[in-house]
Amino acid sequence: MSNTDTPSGTGIDRGALERYLEEQFGPAESFEATEQDGGSSNRTVFVAWGERELVLRCAPEHERVPYLLHDVLGEYGMLSVLTGTAVPVPQPVASCADTSVLGVPFYLMERVDGEILGGEEPARFATPECRQRVGELVIDTLASLHTVEYDPSEVRAVPEGTTAEAVEAHVRNLEDALGTTGRDLDRALEVGEWLREHVPEPPERTLVHGDYKPDNTMMAPSESPQITAVLDWEMAGVGNPRADLGWLLNYWSEAADPDPITPEFEERYGDHELYGTVTEYTREDSTFMAHPSYPSRAELVDRYERRTGIEYRHDRFYRALGLFKLTAICERFYEAYLERPETAKDTYPMMELIPPVLAERATLVVDGETRL
Template identity: 40%
Template sequence: MSDDSYMDRIVNKTALQSYLEIELGAAETYEIEHHQAGHSNETLFVTWGNHELVLRRPPPGSKADTAHDVLREYRVINALQDTDVRVPKTVRACEDDSVIGSEFYLMERIEGDVIREAEPERFSDPDIRERIGEELIDRLAEIHAVDYEAVGLEEFGRPDGYIKRQVERWHKQFEWAFDVTEAEREVPEIADIGAWLDDNIPESYPHALVHGDYKLDNVMFGTSILPEIVGIFDWELSTLGDPRFDLAWVLTYWRDPDDPEPAIPQLIPTFTDRPGYPTKAELVQRYETQTGLNFEGGRFYRTLSVYKLTALCEMFFRRHLEGNADNPMYPQMREQVPEMAAWGLRIIDGEEPI
């Protein structure tokens, strides 16, 4: 499918122009660009006169489930406008599907760098690298410090039972994937990890607003020489839950110098093992100092995080086998998911301590 035809599926340019004229006033300049770096909701860059905007909408054909409910994402970003959390300024939310074919929202565009495969050249000094890790943790601490009742998010989730539901959710995702993938190859270690998680669910935990997908490539660093996070994105999985699971997700995407080779290098950045970057243990220490929360049960949370990522990868493999994806990474899940399972077992066995 050509990019032009796909653009026609995700935005009605004429209808959006009429909407923007009503909401923001007339403009001489009107441009739209499809931002293709994300993997969930669609992101469009919109220039409307002097306004540089970001439009977020669900993928075409999707239902408004938790993973694609952009108005839920708008709600949390809008609620955080007057807090310390680094979120873009919200502009408008639209529930009317007739405008572009789905609900959507608009926020102001922020300039900076999202770190994915490599660090910006200006951040290559070891002393500066240390600050990247500190910024990542400090901004996460600000999310978890939000008084969610005070900002109107008291009914944004059900923190009681959150972790048990997470474990059950990823069990079910594996079951869905295995319905197809087990005919190709089995991964018996997954059942062992799942059983261990069932037996070790924490009885109690702190309640907080959680991001749900917090990691380096979901934050933006500003254009200054010193690393400063100016925006936190991709809030579609945010809810009220256990902040320690957010921290464990950060650690899953962070590599120490002595770590084994990553099972899936396409997903796990490898540059954080360079001189200057904090270790995972130092990130945890920083988080505990900033929040006053102890990373109690860290082995459980790290295992659950790897289990979640492994489930996502096995789902990729099913989509490949069914012909529902053309991502060149997906066929590699045949070998890489078993390697991910081995990673989870190493954490359970204490071979990869914090």
């Protein structure tokens, strides 16, 4: 096997990776590695070492975004903590903090067979019974995470600390990005001020995912719905379970939800060529959940409360907090695109329009227009 080129579609040194794999698992007759699309923070590479199917996770070499978690070793630690619990996760295999190997820290996990619950509804689930079951599985898995017993010494805290500190961190993150992009996102900053004025008392802390949503769950290739793995744990740790639930609810559409791209919005931003692309992009957030056969957001909350004993209070705050956090993150992506367009991910140009759309969505939540 050649050890001088790079795996297909990756910037990872093939020879270095091959040597590492051979040290870890012994020689193999074949070796393939292909970087996967999707995700905006860390990189995912499918690795076939002989007959063994693995997934490599590492931070990007160039387009790292300030404030985002690129701590893949922390992700590896979370997978290790959750292995054997009721939360389905890929089996962690090995981690490497030595940046002389691939240039960045990385880890390997077993590859899980299944399909991401995003984009279009799986045809085999297009029945009222399956749709109901999908909703139950998504919320039950989050409830299982929030009720896992854990050793605090083995799990990091989420970086924002308290809820008030989280608000300040997100506001600062957005303001820093706007200092580079030079954009006017007054709607978003108004939401930030509202959040500052309405910080509630937090519940007892639990393990949290930080980015729990349908397209971070993988469904088994079976006729009946079954979650085989929850993915993308880079923002996980010990934190506020209500914030985790509020984040999920932002990705659970309902038919009555108002469209943030109104005639007034279009007048403000002009005849933008990205409208169609953004609409298509947001469908990847599983907007098929708006079908009436799926549980409503209120039904998800009711089931969550019954299974965890955690009361989901201050809904507007936590959903607005999630959308504001995402607005700040996406503005960071746009900042990275403006500063380093040659290394930016394909989705980054869309960030010209996505933060304003998210700010509108957050405003609709704050104003009570997007109801639970």
